[in-house]
Amino acid sequence: MCPDSGEDTPTEAVTLEQALALAVGWQREGRLDAAEPVYRQILAVLPDQPDALHFLGLLEFQRGHEDAALEWLARAVAVAPGHAGLRSNHGNVLQTLGRLDEAEREYRAALAAEPALVAAWNNLGVVLHAAGRRHEAIEAYRHALELEASSAADHHRLATLLERCHEYEAAAVHHRAALALDPQHLGATRALGHALSRLGRLDEAAAAYRAWLALEPGHPLAELRLAACGGAPAPARCSDAVVRGLFDQYAGHFDAHLRGTLDYHAPERLADALALVLDAPAAALDVLDAGCGTGLCGPLLRPYARQLSGVDLSPKMLEQAAALALYDALETAELCAWLNAHPGAFDLLVAADTLCYFGPLADFAAAAAAALRPGGWLAFTLETHTEALDHRLNACGRYSHAPAYPLRVLAGAGFGQLRSQPVVLRRERGAPVEGLVVLARRPAAPGYACAD
Template structure:
């Protein structure tokens, strides 16, 4: 029997599916994500195991932050087509975002076993290795990627980050300069080059870098803040809302990984002082995580909480906090205004590593006192501005504020909060240097 009629029938069945896939991909590439999702799902209703539709729908859901669903869909694509290298690479990307570092590394290594010339997979492997504090291996992976793709700007920036974390500042700066040459709009490369120069005590050169960055992006609030931080303009009384939101929205996806590499201690230090001042946890307190970020304090504060709320300026950070869980509510808002509009609402307010984005503390301390019930407790950290003749507060070249002990005590006392405990501690480590701070507990009168 001739196979021609069967071939023709098969082609006739495939043609509408191929057309539907092209239309879905077109909507996806044009940014019409809702339309693209509808088209992918309609195609999968007709062909449930179509690997491209499964893969691209998974990519779309990943773009929308629906990562668990994305993981399942891309996994189905690979079940249907085990040799689908692009899908396996994107599976690794989703695993990385979900914190599944071992799985992500396995995925990227599987891609490279099949296609050792695939530069994006070498770059992605480097990102995962760096997140696991395997810096030397990450550098090697980035260099493999760049040998294959010398114009890979993001990989140059990633190489700079890995070298900087290892303390190789000169090589890091060379990598950042190459990233900027290839992608003059690169926000991260300018910022990180400036910070590497600051760490090398080349502040005047850092200011030049920030001025060049500002010429590329005159409306970027991060640049104005960093120019002030290195003395190019007068320091503001606090970081602007726009600076905080844009900075932490951009930082959200890698926030927990970066802080783990810095031996970040602020949440644990706050928890220890809460235990000292609030006593054994009984789950009876209304608690606010003020500047909650990705929710690192949630599991620490949960034993004391009848209800735990969080507030932060960054919607992207709040998405991470929601995924971590443990909160009754999460609000995207400026902290001072939010506190002032929730009077006598909390028994305990904790602010870990948030007041370093405030210089003057008068307004936020008054608002915190307002939000506390009588007898309520505020526990917070600030970086310490120490030494003879130190000012009440100072904007430092890294972009955060530090505060003097006498100023912090005085401003919270003026707000009606009596300091009950003050501890000096190392809040984190940056470039192998400890960042010293104060962990303070202050109580509102009963």
């Protein structure tokens, strides 16, 4: 056989094995035009040569020719069903195309042929995780690490999934294992503190966050979490960068997570409270959804609204809200600054699960009072604690408040008709998250009728 794929290609006869080795080497270097003719020459002579079929399929996939790739790979599998590497690579292509059930079948076939194939165990874990079968994915990743525990990335992958299953002790072990192999592993450095804080090991968590800051000085989330562990003074509120980054990442699955996992009902609790003080919905009010996120409050506020506006720090969350077609205006901005720039603009201001990113509330209360018209209502939720502290930054990175504190601040900002009601805002790890629904009214101007 005489492969002819360029001036540096040997012209003397070579064996099948040598030709395949040349072509595979070129393919790995990205020289697809050199490799492809070799595979096709082999197949012209030996149409069922499994390696040529296999690597030509992968080459077609590299070119973006998905149908051709799958056709060549299927032919290879038909010829060599017990070829573990082939079945694993076929699974990789199917996984990339989102055909998870078929990819799982191929990985399991690879492992039946070669139970110690580490890549197949890892890729099976990826597919199982993507399919929502987290505990099966964990077992697949553990099999891979039992066979070969030298990859920091593999330890980190398992640790991340263990955290999502609330197995924080095991997660911390694998984050530490990743860092032992690669002390500069950024993912493990970032994540270790979170696992430790969940375990209540705050001194260790603070040390982990300091290590993160050593790698990424000034990182806003690392600074917040260090403060949340008691390793630095707590800021007055979460920074714009933290909130924006968190919720831009969260936007695509925010609603499903809150509703499906956390049993989140703060919007409904606010709507119930507002129904007791507002007239029947008549589309007559200018309403602001403050920290509107993806718009979970929108359907509940729209019936009251002549004009429904939303403001949020996260552009990605606002994209989700815009898709609802409920809001007349949506803006990306920091809340207090935006309120101060819109004096006397609203009859109703609602903030669901927004003030858990604020410690002191005086600035918010003053800005809300300025943005409301005389007689306008303010309604919001807070997470609460029982300690003798007005506000506290918790290890999770959110603030909670003493139940009496918001009423005192609102009174100081000139609000009246103060009301608060204890509620369960959501559930985390099966436990209720206690909070308040708070209502307050800006006093009416002289001569303005203000019915309770």
